[in-house]
Amino acid sequence: MSSLEEQIAAVEDEIRTTAYNKATQLHIGRLKAKLAVLRLERETRAKGRGGGLGYAVRKSGHATVGLVGYPSVGKSTLLTRLTAAESESAAYDFTTVSIIPGMLRWGGASIQLLDMPGLVPGASKGRGRGREVLSVVRSADLVLFLIDPEHPNLRALANELEGAGIRINQRPPRIVIHRSDRGGLTISSTVRLTHLAGGAAAQIAREFGMHNGSIVFREDATVDQLIDVLAGNRVYLPALLAVNKSELLTPSERAKLAAELRPVEPAFISARDQTGLDELVDQIGHALRFIRVYVKPPGRPPDLDEPVVLREGDTVEGLLHRLPTELDRTFRTAQIWGRSARFPGQSVGREHVLSDEDIVTVLVARGSARSAA
Ligand SMILES: Nc1nc2c(ncn2[C@@H]2O[C@H](COP(=O)(O)OP(=O)(O)O)[C@@H](O)[C@H]2O)c(=O)[nH]1
Numbered sequence: 001m002s003s004l005e006e007q008i009a010a011v012e013d014e015i016r017t018t019a020y021n022k023a024t025q026l027h028i029g030r031l032k033a034k035l036a037v038l039r040l041e042r043e044t045r046a047k048g049r050g051g052g053l054g055y056a057v058r059k060s061g062h063a064t065v066g067l068v069g070y071p072s073v074g075k076s077t078l079l080t081r082l083t084a085a086e087s088e089s090a091a092y093d094f095t096t097v098s099i100i101p102g103m104l105r106w107g108g109a110s111i112q113l114l115d116m117p118g119l120v121p122g123a124s125k126g127r128g129r130g131r132e133v134l135s136v137v138r139s140a141d142l143v144l145f146l147i148d149p150e151h152p153n154l155r156a157l158a159n160e161l162e163g164a165g166i167r168i169n170q171r172p173p174r175i176v177i178h179r180s181d182r183g184g185l186t187i188s189s190t191v192r193l194t195h196l197a198g199g200a201a202a203q204i205a206r207e208f209g210m211h212n213g214s215i216v217f218r219e220d221a222t223v224d225q226l227i228d229v230l231a232g233n234r235v236y237l238p239a240l241l242a243v244n245k246s247e248l249l250t251p252s253e254r255a256k257l258a259a260e261l262r263p264v265e266p267a268f269i270s271a272r273d274q275t276g277l278d279e280l281v282d283q284i285g286h287a288l289r290f291i292r293v294y295v296k297p298p299g300r301p302p303d304l305d306e307p308v309v310l311r312e313g314d315t316v317e318g319l320l321h322r323l324p325t326e327l328d329r330t331f332r333t334a335q336i337w338g339r340s341a342r343f344p345g346q347s348v349g350r351e352h353v354l355s356d357e358d359i360v361t362v363l364v365a366r367g368s369a370r371s372a373a
């Protein structure tokens with residue numbers, strides 16, 4: 001019986017050496033599924049040994065940004081420039097051996113920036129503390145890739161994240177899975193499937209040990225997307241790219257690099273000379289999709305100077321978590337003025353999704369100590 005690593009290597013090899021065509025398509029799909037299952041097993045074992053759990057990073061601020069790049073691209077220098085944190089930097093690799101947090105402000109929101117050890121090739125397989133670093137990346141709200149003009153290999157960097165189950169600038173596939181113990185497997189779809197037609201989906205599900213239940217496709221998903229949903233431990237993160245040390249580039253070198261990186265549009269910065277940094281912070285702020293919500297105590301005007309900063313998609317529930325716990329405990333209904341309200345003063349429940357610049361009055365159950373926020 002070969003070891004787990006050997007099995008993984010063997011399947012990876014077979015995928016690499018099998019030519020992709022109509023006849024091998026399903027076979028490759030099943031190999032990919034097999035590989036995903038073996039990798040899940042490897043994760044489980046690593047966790048059992050206490051490895052792969054990552055650093056304990058206490059999140060703070062309204063959102064967390066993970067700084068991802070190879071060693072010596074200037075991550076620590078950038079953190080020091082953007083935040084008050086003291087991240088030591090030096091002209092050799094691996095100066096940062098732990099995760100260093102710093103805080104920056106953007107339009108009323110505070111954003112935690114995490115400087116971490118540089119990724120090295122093979123990080124997702126555990127090289128150079130890669131697994132620990134990647135588990136910190138998983139918990140971030142945004143990835144900021146940093147590359148330098150000498151090693152502009154964004155693809156390799158992104159592949160390390162892919163290998164660790166992190167999906168960049170993608171939304172979760174619209175596939176709904178229900179497992180059960182009996183009744184066989186039902187596959188249905190609301191659109192025509194071009195990648196997973198003719199029993200392919202069922203065969204891939206079986207590789208994951210799923211023999212009963214239902215899979216509903218709400219989009220024309222690929223094999224990889226189905227595998228992601230079956231594996232179940234993927235995270236979907238937005239990402240930005242910055243090219244550091246860009247003061248070293250001539251205008252034509254810069255244009256050439258920009259063309260190579262297309263369709264990604266990098267921010268060209270110099271952490272050393274502090275150029276392009278304001279624009280970068282703006283990009284970060286927009287990418288995090290903050291919204292500002294104003295709380296209005298009943299019968300009084302809202303406090304327009306002190307918004308509660310939330311993220312797009314956050315609900316009244318999320319707002320309550322930011323207010324005194326008493327309000328959360330005794331919450332009855334919320335009244336909304338603004339873009340998310342169908343009419344001014346609409347009453348909504350905890351699940352209501354808020355919009356930027358909404359005004360919210362929290363009403364609490366009668367007989368509670370205070371009647372409202
Ligand atoms: N030319 C240039 N060098 C930089 C810039 N930013 C950082 N460096 C240098 O690159 C080296 C590595 O920086 P560091 O921040 O430690 O990189 P890290 O390993 O990614 O954290 C140091 O010698 C820095 O002074 C920059 O914008 N331009």
Ligand SMILES: [Mg+2]
Pocket residue numbers: 072075076077088089095096116
């Ligand atoms: Mg560093």
